[in-house]
Amino acid sequence: MIRIAIIGASGYTGAESIRIILQHSEAELAYLTALPEECGAVEDVFPQFRGRCNLKIEPLDMEKLSGLADVALCCLPHKVSMGFVPKLLDAGLKVVDFSADYRLKDVAVYEKFYQVKHTDTANLAKAVFGLPELFRERIKGSDLVANPGCYPTGALLAVAPLLKEGLIETGSIIVNAVTGISGAGRNPSSKFHFPNMNENMFAYGIGTHRHMPEMEQIAGEIAGSPVKILFQPHAGPFDRGILSTIYCQPKSKVSGEQLARLYNDFYAKEPFVQLCKEPPSVKDVAGTNYCHIFATCVKGKVVVFSAIDNLVKGASGQAIQNMNIIFGLDETLGLA
């Protein structure tokens, strides 16, 4: 059994990780930590686990941790994470990090978008971007996987075949995406107070969202040349899911049939990417690690639709998928 520690277990991604690991046949929860004020019995912090998990969430004790776990899911926020990851690695654990701290290879870009100095550039250089469908081989041997952001996961899976194949103008991509509100985290705020968010919908992060450089970096790596992405996120009145609608300019005329063939080939062996015959629905992927994709042509543009659950394929599920790969397990354990 792989023994898992969750560092920062008191948020939504912590809860979702717990839920998935409880169903995993070859991994188990070993140690759960959080800030002191968020600690307690799992069933008190997350009543949905009453009777399902007898662990406590405790303040992190590095000594205790090192003997207890083989891998850490590090669910800390951006900036905080890079203070802990080096210690976790030093303690001999594999690390799947949920924050952005190890995703952006260009430190200047990181420091611009996150407004903080990067304090662990050594590990940053070694970290692997944990999108298994694109970087499985690298993940296999890695000690530190930077689990992708939720929006980049949905968008990159949707455009990867186009970029790989060189079908589209790399400066033409518009990613219009809508997220469910679990993506905003567990801290209450006015915008996401129920009577304000219910029956509501709005755009945010115009031109400034931190997932934009992340998308561009990985898209550029796939394309083999710089890619410019106009990413516009929106918040929608539902719990889970990201629906991405992506508009691209093809370099030359392409048909729906060509696209279907391209995507089917590209993802033929991927368990968690499913190609649909019509636009996907976020509800169909809610609670699952699947990404549903539909690509077509409209008025000379290629339009690609993708749906994921932001907490699963966009966070905790993908982290478990990465962990499965690191340890040589069947990649779908706990997730299918």
Next chain:
Amino acid sequence: MIRIAIIGASGYTGAESIRIILQHSEAELAYLTALPEECGAVEDVFPQFRGRCNLKIEPLDMEKLSGLADVALCCLPHKVSMGFVPKLLDAGLKVVDFSADYRLKDVAVYEKFYQVKHTDTANLAKAVFGLPELFRERIKGSDLVANPGCYPTGALLAVAPLLKEGLIETGSIIVNAVTGISGAGRNPSSKFHFPNMNENMFAYGIGTHRHMPEMEQIAGEIAGSPVKILFQPHAGPFDRGILSTIYCQPKSKVSGEQLARLYNDFYAKEPFVQLCKEPPSVKDVAGTNYCHIFATCVKGKVVVFSAIDNLVKGASGQAIQNMNIIFGLDETLGLA
């Protein structure tokens, strides 16, 4: 034109009062106040009024107020309100107070449930409970109307005919009610954070909700003898509305037809109480000052269902209705 000041205009009941007054043909907004940190142009505090209201919400200045307004809608919270109401009355304004400070005639009950000393018992003695369908005559000549709580409004309108007629055991009433989340006010909290409240429903305030003594006091007044009410509130995943399902033991056998006749007679002339032929829906009263009621017999019990909008008939709409009565206007102005 009646000139209205709203004291504490920055919450949901303030916004709803503004919305209604903007449609009122014989009253107008004259002065809006809030705590300094919640002040600003109305359209910045409440973007839904962009282009519809050019006023500012300002810190309260009693001198400015006294020349500007004929009546104050006092939307301050419990405990705070009784610090301001005496000054508003001294300044010559009529007052409709939204808090509980002037509802409970028994100071000991108030102090037990609200855990604070009552500091304005003189005005408490003079205040009239502002449920027009039951106390219209008293409201007419009043300077200070205690606007009823949202739950008591829905419950009392539902049981008043039974109590007045002496049809039910006064110790047998169970009020099972569900409120929309606007009833929880504008301050964000974990319970009402969208991803926690959405798709959720739960009971709260078991045996301790402050609207219980309010219901009992007024119900007792209607019945002419003490009434005991078991009131159990719940929170439901919608914005507006209170659905009350009320179970009572009749003193002797009663039929659905008798109940229909009783309620039809009792509310024949009431514009805002409508009797239905089937159980009412909260959506049918959302955004309106109406109360929909259906009473029937089931297995020897009388069961009454009522639906109101907690922000309108349960708060701001009823306040305007009271104001209309105080000033001798058509009671339905701004509300029909």
Next chain:
Amino acid sequence: MIRIAIIGASGYTGAESIRIILQHSEAELAYLTALPEECGAVEDVFPQFRGRCNLKIEPLDMEKLSGLADVALCCLPHKVSMGFVPKLLDAGLKVVDFSADYRLKDVAVYEKFYQVKHTDTANLAKAVFGLPELFRERIKGSDLVANPGCYPTGALLAVAPLLKEGLIETGSIIVNAVTGISGAGRNPSSKFHFPNMNENMFAYGIGTHRHMPEMEQIAGEIAGSPVKILFQPHAGPFDRGILSTIYCQPKSKVSGEQLARLYNDFYAKEPFVQLCKEPPSVKDVAGTNYCHIFATCVKGKVVVFSAIDNLVKGASGQAIQNMNIIFGLDETLGLA
């Protein structure tokens, strides 16, 4: 008092029209019609009007109608409407038609997208497109106003200043829009069954939505040259509202300040178009006739956001606005 007949009053736009007219000080409901199986007392068809409207919805009787009403709001579906509008005009009524039958000037385009032969091309030629902010003068003298579609209303108000000013490439417009489910009408269907639509979101009508040619026609008229629009609608889990996010290629570099100035000037005198300092929210316009707009620049594109209530500014409210204009009334009556 203007006397209004609603033809096809049993759907959502009928109900919304009734709601607005009940608040109108210079117009009144005179005659409500529907298919025989959908007739009955208004309060039985729409319980939200219990006690607020004593009319019946009756099968249409042209003779009765002609003496009773000055204007018809024709809420019939596409294809059905053009069978009735000529009779309504012959009876001497002004007509505001909610269907698409009189919107598309090019009969071939209409017949392609609606898959039916146009049977009233004579009146089609005379009909005026009822977007008051752009065509107020034409509407004034008109007998037949084609009330715009909900999506075109939101999109055209958003891009009109850009097109009028010639700022953008006319082949570059992408309209990504999300509608609330009231836009799907009152007939139950599997897609919009509550447990299927709740917590869901998806795209539909890819490349085929009938509002696309409508947008292109009017946009072309504004621009003075053909405009190509890639319009992609989505359904979101809320009742009311359309949020449009529109991406355009400017002809030359343009700043956010320039855009703000352009939009402020363009809509300075428009009561129902409000310019925001941040992206608009559908909840802020729900239940109102307002359109909230924000335009900005992102990565070399102009991005415009607009929010309307699909049933009000996108249907019934705009129809009353058109009616007010036709009869020389204050344009905001019943709507402000």
Next chain:
Amino acid sequence: MIRIAIIGASGYTGAESIRIILQHSEAELAYLTALPEECGAVEDVFPQFRGRCNLKIEPLDMEKLSGLADVALCCLPHKVSMGFVPKLLDAGLKVVDFSADYRLKDVAVYEKFYQVKHTDTANLAKAVFGLPELFRERIKGSDLVANPGCYPTGALLAVAPLLKEGLIETGSIIVNAVTGISGAGRNPSSKFHFPNMNENMFAYGIGTHRHMPEMEQIAGEIAGSPVKILFQPHAGPFDRGILSTIYCQPKSKVSGEQLARLYNDFYAKEPFVQLCKEPPSVKDVAGTNYCHIFATCVKGKVVVFSAIDNLVKGASGQAIQNMNIIFGLDETLGLA
């Protein structure tokens, strides 16, 4: 591996059964049937299973079935089920039946509430009511288990300790319950059309709901004497969950501590019944087979709150739990 056939797999309980069985380590889907017009590849009927299940849903062929499966989950509607269950039993399968056809032991009561003649009274006599927490021993040796209704499951688990202990007046029980809309099944209807049900809540089935006699029968069996229950269901705007709030008259004074002890003892060994320290939330049990219960005393009444997922503990999960028991498997397989 236990081979499972699902008869009537095209509805919500069929889908939920599929979801659970896909996670079951010792059982597998063997045969899925539905009416011809609802057949097709599982991933076409239920897109959420794309890539997760390669089976087809086919018209029922009894010959094919008999060799393929060890047990049938019969998800057919009331009245239809009793036409098929005898054949399934004759074919040598164990049967867990989701309909009401084998729940009500008194044929006259069945025929009154379901308005149809019972055509399989022989098997009715043998059927066991499948509430494992109360009837586990009987289920073990049974060929035919009548899976309980969703409302009875939530209500009976909540009151069983009180009835078993003889603590309450058996004529005093009021069950006030709210269900999510998945409980209404997959067929679209006007009441549950999204724009009608969203933001709505209402009571229904007043005095006539078919789960009332079911509750009374089993409650009477637990109590050892007839029990009268006033059951009032409501529909609430969420997908999954039943929240029951139950009011009972204790025979003599009882304290919250006594109740806590009673419930803790009664359910000490039950994996799926969890006792809470505060009122339960439907969201905490959504997607799980758990029942959360809280019992307390208010104003002389015992009030019990219970929350289940209507599709899991109220239907498919409980069916799998019953199947696990029948076959001597660990009762929590596929469910924990």
